[in-house]
Amino acid sequence: MPSPGYWRGIPSRLRLEAVRCSSCENVVYPSRRICPHCHGTKWEPAELSRTGEVVTSTVVHVAPDDFAMEAPYVLALIETPEGARLMLQVTDCELNEIGPGTAVNLEFRRIRAEGNSGILCYGFKAVPAG
Amino acid sequence: MAGIVGYGAFIPRHRIRSEEIARQWGKDAAAIKRGLVLEEKSVPGIDEDTITISVEAARDAVERAGIDPIKIGAVYIGSESHPYAVKPSGTVVVDALGIGPEVHVADFEFACKAGTEAMFVALGLVESGRVEYALAIGADTSQGAPNDALEFSASAGGAAYIFGKRDLLVDVLETYSYTSDTPDFWRREGRFYPRHGGRFTGEPAYFRHVTSATRGILKKTGMNPEDFKYAVFHMPNGKFPQQAAKRLGFTKEQMETGLVVVKMGNTYSGSSPTGLAAILDVADPGDKILLTSFGSGAGSDSFVLQATELLPQRRTTGRKVWSMLDTPLRYVTYGEYAKLREKIILND
Amino acid sequence: MREVAIVGVGMTHFGELWNDSLRGMFAEAASGAMADAGVDHLDGLYVGNMAAGQFVGQEHLGPLMASQIGMAGIPATRVESACASGGAALRAAYIEVASGMSDLVMAAGVEKMNDGADVTQVLATAADQELEAYHGATFPALYALIARAHMATYGTTEEDLAWVSVKNHHHGAMNPKAQFRREVTVEQVLGSSKVAEPLRLLHCSPVSDGAAAVLLCPLDQAARYTKRPVKILGTGLATASLSLADRKSPAILDAVKDSAVHAYKMAGVGPGDIQVAEVHDCFAIAEICCIEALGLVEQGKGGAAARDGLTALGGKIPVNTSGGLKSKGHPVGATGIAQAIEIVEQLRGLSGDRQVQGAEIGLAQNMGGSGASSVVHIFGRV
Numbered sequence: 001m002p003s004p005g006y007w008r009g010i011p012s013r014l015r016l017e018a019v020r021c022s023s024c025e026n027v028v029y030p031s032r033r034i035c036p037h038c039h040g041t042k043w044e045p046a047e048l049s050r051t052g053e054v055v056t057s058t059v060v061h062v063a064p065d066d067f068a069m070e071a072p073y074v075l076a077l078i079e080t081p082e083g084a085r086l087m088l089q090v091t092d093c094e095l096n097e098i099g100p101g102t103a104v105n106l107e108f109r110r111i112r113a114e115g116n117s118g119i120l121c122y123g124f125k126a127v128p129a130g
Numbered sequence: 131m132a133g134i135v136g137y138g139a140f141i142p143r144h145r146i147r148s149e150e151i152a153r154q155w156g157k158d159a160a161a162i163k164r165g166l167v168l169e170e171k172s173v174p175g176i177d178e179d180t181i182t183i184s185v186e187a188a189r190d191a192v193e194r195a196g197i198d199p200i201k202i203g204a205v206y207i208g209s210e211s212h213p214y215a216v217k218p219s220g221t222v223v224v225d226a227l228g229i230g231p232e233v234h235v236a237d238f239e240f241a242c243k244a245g246t247e248a249m250f251v252a253l254g255l256v257e258s259g260r261v262e263y264a265l266a267i268g269a270d271t272s273q274g275a276p277n278d279a280l281e282f283s284a285s286a287g288g289a290a291y292i293f294g295k296r297d298l299l300v301d302v303l304e305t306y307s308y309t310s311d312t313p314d315f316w317r318r319e320g321r322f323y324p325r326h327g328g329r330f331t332g333e334p335a336y337f338r339h340v341t342s343a344t345r346g347i348l349k350k351t352g353m354n355p356e357d358f359k360y361a362v363f364h365m366p367n368g369k370f371p372q373q374a375a376k377r378l379g380f381t382k383e384q385m386e387t388g389l390v391v392v393k394m395g396n397t398y399s400g401s402s403p404t405g406l407a408a409i410l411d412v413a414d415p416g417d418k419i420l421l422t423s424f425g426s427g428a429g430s431d432s433f434v435l436q437a438t439e440l441l442p443q444r445r446t447t448g449r450k451v452w453s454m455l456d457t458p459l460r461y462v463t464y465g466e467y468a469k470l471r472e473k474i475i476l477n478d
Numbered sequence: 479m480r481e482v483a484i485v486g487v488g489m490t491h492f493g494e495l496w497n498d499s500l501r502g503m504f505a506e507a508a509s510g511a512m513a514d515a516g517v518d519h520l521d522g523l524y525v526g527n528m529a530a531g532q533f534v535g536q537e538h539l540g541p542l543m544a545s546q547i548g549m550a551g552i553p554a555t556r557v558e559s560a561c562a563s564g565g566a567a568l569r570a571a572y573i574e575v576a577s578g579m580s581d582l583v584m585a586a587g588v589e590k591m592n593d594g595a596d597v598t599q600v601l602a603t604a605a606d607q608e609l610e611a612y613h614g615a616t617f618p619a620l621y622a623l624i625a626r627a628h629m630a631t632y633g634t635t636e637e638d639l640a641w642v643s644v645k646n647h648h649h650g651a652m653n654p655k656a657q658f659r660r661e662v663t664v665e666q667v668l669g670s671s672k673v674a675e676p677l678r679l680l681h682c683s684p685v686s687d688g689a690a691a692v693l694l695c696p697l698d699q700a701a702r703y704t705k706r707p708v709k710i711l712g713t714g715l716a717t718a719s720l721s722l723a724d725r726k727s728p729a730i731l732d733a734v735k736d737s738a739v740h741a742y743k744m745a746g747v748g749p750g751d752i753q754v755a756e757v758h759d760c761f762a763i764a765e766i767c768c769i770e771a772l773g774l775v776e777q778g779k780g781g782a783a784a785r786d787g788l789t790a791l792g793g794k795i796p797v798n799t800s801g802g803l804k805s806k807g808h809p810v811g812a813t814g815i816a817q818a819i820e821i822v823e824q825l826r827g828l829s830g831d832r833q834v835q836g837a838e839i840g841l842a843q844n845m846g847g848s849g850a851s852s853v854v855h856i857f858g859r860v
Contacts, residue, residue: 009612014222014226030608030609036724056630056728057626058625058626058675060616061673062674063616064599064616065598066614067614069176069469070614072672077623085723086609086723087610087613087722088613089614091177092143093459107186109175110177110178111177115478120179120181122181122222123612125613
């Protein structure tokens with residue numbers, strides 16, 4: 001990801017900043033202008049817990065070139081206690097121990113690199129809790 | 131008086147055993163383990179680097195300190211494996227933790243001493259009143275050339291310390307530094323692996339600086355080795371710090387809690403700071419702790435520290451060093467290690 | 479609105495067409511459709527294409543393709559809805575003819591995937607770049623997440639998935655245009671290499687080159703061009719959140735359901751009236767989810783459909799008689815048009831060994847992304 005787009009995403013990617021809709025109270029991650037639930041446009045800041053539960057997961061064996069060195073890796077849809085859902089890799093785990101309901105913590109990781117000389121992109125991955 | 135108000139450590143979950151490295155190069159594992167006193171070492175995952183280790187360690191430090199991170203006025207990261215040659219590691223850490231933007235940030239390098247160097251500067255800024263809190267981190271994903279003795283030790287991990295003046299977990303009673311130009315270990319710009327002077331890294335480098343700094347701080351404080359409950363010296367391997375301790379009059383019992391190297395390896399800038407974190411995980415109020423780092427090139431920083439009444443209740447959150455060391459996820463083969471450490475030449 | 483018919487079809491073989499270029503394939507399919515209808519002019523052209531800019535570095539396909547068939551000057555536009563680009567182009571052409579704006583309009587689709595690009599990465603650009611692809615999501619991975627959710631919710635098994643591939647290869651073996659004209663067994667599918675668990679190589683459609691084109695005109699002019707026009711009874715296009723995280727259930731493809739509801743309503747028919755269907759089986763799980771969303775089987779019963787022979791030729795509702803994306807091939811931008819051609823040929827009675835006897839009403843469903851776009855067309859014999 002080139003610098004400008006990565007830079008814009010820093011609040012959500014590096015700090016898990018989300019927003020809570022002032023009218024319907026749903027937590028939306030990352031922030032957006034119009035609430036997908038009620039079309040509200042007033043927001044309060046919210047921060048996601050660094051914990052969650054796997055909704056559904058897979059083990060990716062055939063990866064894009066940028067992720068080739070990481071394969072096989074677990075990719076999962078994670079729901080946080082605030083009700084927000086994020087798609088994240090699950091790292092530091094046995095590949096087949098992850099499934100619906102697996103409790104996870106979110107840890108700060110390097111997510112991708114733009115080749116050998118481009119910027120390094122950070123964010124969160126999930127790791128099995130406990 | 132200023133001191134430590136929060137601390138944290140992070141050690142990656144992969145390990146490689148000394149036997150596995152020895153097997154790769156046809157070396158005598160028993161002789162290596164005996165000579166270097168190293169059983170295994172941590173290996174960073176493909177998604178871990180000095181920045182990610184720093185963020186995780188510092189997050190625990192902020193939590194234990196119980197402070198609003200925005201009040202941290204300075205952040206220093208000591209490492210010899212900053213992911214960028216140009217562009218700071220510290221900027222990622224401040225944005226990840228919600229520090230700043232009114233914050234002074236710098237990346238430090240002084241071989242394995244860069245972590246205590248950051249601690250020294252952070253302490254000084256807090257003492258002077260220039261900043262309310264300062265965060266110092268020592269972290270590395272250490273490099274060691276294949277088939278070099280360093281390969282048995284170079285590992286990954288780090289520790290973070292927040293300095294402040296109120297609600298101290300640890301008092302800093304004294305500091306002392308000892309530095310000279312001694313080219314025992316180096317890495318030139320653009321080179322991937324460090325080089326070293328073999329046995330020259332011993333007497334004129336490690337032992338001279340570690341013992342001189344320690345004797346210096348003992349003299350400055352008028353204290354003796356027996357005044358300390360714990361001591362931790364930089365741990366390039368398991369043997370050097372124990373030899374230094376013996377020469378200085380410290381006992382095995384004072385050393386063992388902080389001697390994380392046997393299971394963790396040498397996390398370079400993170401080495402002695404992580405040993406200190408292991409001590410803080412168990413120290414009782416009133417316990418005195420001696421910390422002496424060593425960085426090639428060469429220099430040592432010594433600290434005399436004392437645990438406060440607040441330490442036990444604040445360390446109930448966060449990860450403990452020995453529990454991270456005692457619960458590795460997986461032992462990797464040398465082949466996996468070579469992949470994780472990017473020692474294999476790949477096509478673009 | 480005017481009633482609209484398809485009066486000509488043309489397509490290339492699907493496969494690894496190393497000797498054919500993007501423009502060459504288009505010209506072959508387009509000229510085939512024009513010859514089929516006996517026309518030498520067009521009033522308009524819609525080119526469905528997902529990612530020529532990334533696959534071969536070529537954007538601006540409207541004028542390029544019009545000029546390739548000697549039609550420089552006509553209104554010509556590229557339509558993009560990821561893998562539903564072909565279906566979306568067909569819908570655009572339909573609307574243009576039905577509205578009275580134009581009389582003879584071509585809807586085409588083309589994709590050249592085998593030209594050296596990182597196909598996995600290019601296809602992933604149809605996923606949410608900021609929330610999914612950033613973290614290493616691939617299309618097989620997104621459908622694998624859907625599959626795992628479907629398995630957890632409805633008890634669908636890996637073997638159920640395998641039966642979809644077995645059935646579609648069985649059909650494709652009879653299709654001279656198909657990329658893989660061979661049968662596969664359940665054991666072969668379950669023994670093939672893992673792509674994104676539980677999906678294996680033989681659960682996945684291939685990387686393909688190909689082009690397809692159809693000609694549309696008002697139904698009342700169709701006799702000028704063909705003795706066997708096929709009427710477009712209904713069209714529906716619906717969308718869902720691009721990102722899986724934003725959907726209520728990852729196991730349910732709401733856009734498919736919504737697009738079908740629109741198309742059924744417009745056509746005045748229901749799922750029970752459909753005699754043959756082409757659905758978007760980019761991965762085996764997609765066919766299972768789509769036949770449920772289309773109402774061809776009950777929600778949650780899609781897993782058993784192929785295994786029980788319900789959706790095979792000779793079954794109650796044959797699905798993907800062409801071999802589907804799995805066996806026929808999936809040149810992404812061309813797929814929606816190729817699906818329409820299969821249904822047109824079935825309704826014309828020209829499908830040979832694959833003919834569904836007496837088929838009068840057929841459906842084609844084309845999907846983009848992980849189900850974020852879905853286009854349904856319903857066709858009727860005239």
